[in-house]
Amino acid sequence: MTDVLSPAQFVSEVAFNADGLVPVIAQRVQTGEILMFAWMTKETLEHTLQTGEVTYFSRSRSRVWRKGEESGHTQRLVEAWIDCDGDVLLMKVDQIGPACHTGAPTCFFRRAGIKPDV
């Protein structure tokens, strides 16, 4: 059921948006917990696949951003997945320290209180 692509094939399958970016979901490989959501360019994706150092493009700062470069809270790539349309990536990572800039383990620490029967 799983198709395995070479890193070059993988990159060529990505449908980058008009800004040259693709959204990336980062998931803790050990637990399946969703850690964060960010963006990559072709170059940061290639760097990530080649080195295992998960590296994004910061839209707010308009620059390459190696996760943890300041905080030390790096991500090491374990598995890279691409969706059916090629327009979203999923990176399963080994996260050092908290993933969120707030210091929370993951960026998803707020939930809706909904009835269990909805």
Added chain:
Amino acid sequence: MTDVLSPAQFVSEVAFNADGLVPVIAQRVQTGEILMFAWMTKETLEHTLQTGEVTYFSRSRSRVWRKGEESGHTQRLVEAWIDCDGDVLLMKVDQIGPACHTGAPTCFFRRAGIKPDV
């Protein structure tokens, strides 16, 4: 560590983009598997929280799209989470049948073959 918001507070915390959309990650609640990635409007988010019927906005068809409305492969909301910046949602769902339009259990069925030591 978890903040619980009322559904109304939850919706008010969402930073919809210029098109009135917010990206949504759908995760199988039982396994942590990432199923798909799609978009919601304020209205489809409210419908999802109120009814538990996970409902997106299809950008390609420019219309509301209740997941599974044609295929029967519906998603029932179990937990709704929002990230630190309010610009990404995570829905933990009970998925009926395959999540992907290709018939695959999840949209992420292709991975990069990378060395285990990267």
